[in-house]
Amino acid sequence: MSASADPRATIATTVVRGTRTQRADALHDLSVAHVELGHLDAAAQVARRGLRLTGEARFHLTLAWIDLDRGRRKQSLRHLDAATPHLRGRELARARCLRGLHLCQTAEPRLAVAELTAVIRELRRYGDDRWLANALIGRGIARCGAIRLGAAEADFASAQTLLQAIGEPGRAAMALHNRGFVAMLAGDLPLALRRYEEAAKAGLDSTSRPEALVDRAEALLAAGLTTEARRVLAPAMELLRRCNRHVPELAVLSARCALRDGDPEPARKLGGTDVEFMLAAGELDAVAAHRFRGPAQTRALGWLAQARRSDRRGALAACRAGLKVLDEHHGDWPRRELTGHALELARTAREVLHWSEQHRRRMSLPPNDPELARALARLRRARAHGLPVEALERDVRRLTLASAPRSGDAPATPDLPLVSFILHKGRMRAVTVENGRASLREVEDPARLVREARLAVAAGRPVPGLLPDAEEVVVIPDGVLHEMPWAALGQRVHVLPSLRHWRPATRGGYRMWVTGPGVRSEVPALQREHGGTIVKSTVEATLAGMEGAKIAHIAAHGHVHPGNPLFSHLDLGDGPLYGYDVARLGNPPEVVVLSACESGLARAFLDAGTRTVIASVLPVPDARVGEAMAEVHRRIDHPAEAARAVAHLGFSCYGTGTRVAACSAAAKEVPVQRSCEEPTVAGTSTPDATTSTHGPRPEKPAGAPTAVTAGRAAGHQGRSEPPLPAAATTLPPHEASTGGQRSSNE
Structure with missing residues (x-):
């Protein structure tokens, strides 16, 4: 079986005529060209026509390849048996290659590796580069089965180079796709998806190779994107049906999608040795045996099974071991299953705080690609x-x-009162930390609390108390509490997505201003008073202006995307500024002020590295924006205080809103609007107090958030605990030592 570099041209130009030998050659070329394009029915029809014409072994060899591609192994072997006695030299080596490819699917991988290694030596001796590439790909597949991933990567890379050299870019792209499969097995999901994308751009035709879509769907499912995986699987199923091909993985992936959507029935019907199905069936012992071997997600599932069969302390240790596997391989699933199981078992405030931080983690933003x-x-x-x-x-x-995820900054711990809310399985709990002591309470009907607070703000009434009696508080909301107008509660409130978003002040810089279309803008007056640069209202100009800025003020209408926060956007002159655009910032502004209605972009800015975002969760009347923003910029050296000054309009301070030391908020041409003298009220954030931008005071433990009594709004006094050790909010609690069935990381 040989091929041309352009199978479509072969089909278009080849005419079956002439002598018997000429017709046989034409039929053989046509059958191989159809195989290359995935037209297996047409290829088989032409090959059978050639077999009837001459009975030559090469047509048996082509039919053997077609049946192997379709998953019809018995028919393929029958054609091989018929062809082999009549083959010599190069053609015999090709037949041996096909037998080696059969072994990849039916035998112990080491047998396939041994057979194909011998075939590779023969094909090199004959100079048969195309079939040498086939054998290298087959051996790479066998080595994947033997979990010899480094050797498999080398085989696929060699095949890719060889196919590029002989002018077959489509098949070279398939070899690159196989390298993505190796990365998938190794647990490097971003690299796997990147190679799948590169292969598609390099000419991989998924209509002729729908198996590539199956691989991509598996990667998307591994990333936790069940809906996306279904969208890719649907055309793959249709293409495979048209090609009359059988891919066992297809049913498995469909059942996995159903399982992730809460329907275990397809998984139960399939059964078998798939670890996810066995876990759904409750076969914990069998799944737990996989925690030391196999791909990263298989091992993580093994640790999840170990957690489910262990006592409480052993289960928490197993959850930590599973997360360690995922962290080492940039994996994301089944992270929330592990952290969710740990949260169900967490009893103490320390445990709930630790596991809620793990539960909040999500994949990093991509770099500026x-x-x-x-x-x-x-x-x-x-x-x-x-x-x-x-x-x-x-x-x-x-x-x-x-994209390869960007590296995250090492988290700093707030040396302030802390209240962390966590919602899991309909249950809202709050951990409050004071002077290293932690308490835990239930929060009843948080949706009612948010409704009452928003109505009170709209009516100009005082907001019912939800936070402890402290001048300055760090809050980590969850669920419906993200919609709370926190600054209206009376204190200086720093609203964080997680403790990892607490950041010290870093640098000086300049102010930049931008106005979107259809907005009654306060920007010209503010720029005249405070200086800085008004930037053209386009996405690229805005991104360029924000690079390295100290303060960025954006007056534009916002739109919240309900399904994906990174598709939330602000309207600029040439179109939306998405959260994904914000992710492209390499040196984001330290402080961002979003003066229009809610945009949903505060989290995107904080994830990108911005220290503070001042934004509203309520619609802001145009007539009141100018005065409010003037007040914000007069107090911008203390963002939490600035947000409190306009809390009656629904504004809050997201991120680290402590005072910026040394007046660095007014760097370069920006005039200083307030003195940087520190207030003397206890509990405020000053360079001499607990929130110094140079770090915590030496006599305080580095990881111990301070202050706060149990909250009063929910009506639960909670439980108090002994003092937290240093860094207790970021390191595993001491209760997580192993108990029950022992874990691998003891």
């Missing part, structure tokens, strides 16, 4: 012209997953 920027530009144009955007949004999500 040029292809992602182009995809966002296409999405902007489509939205501007009223065109469908769903497919373009999928492209952006896929490119984000394929």
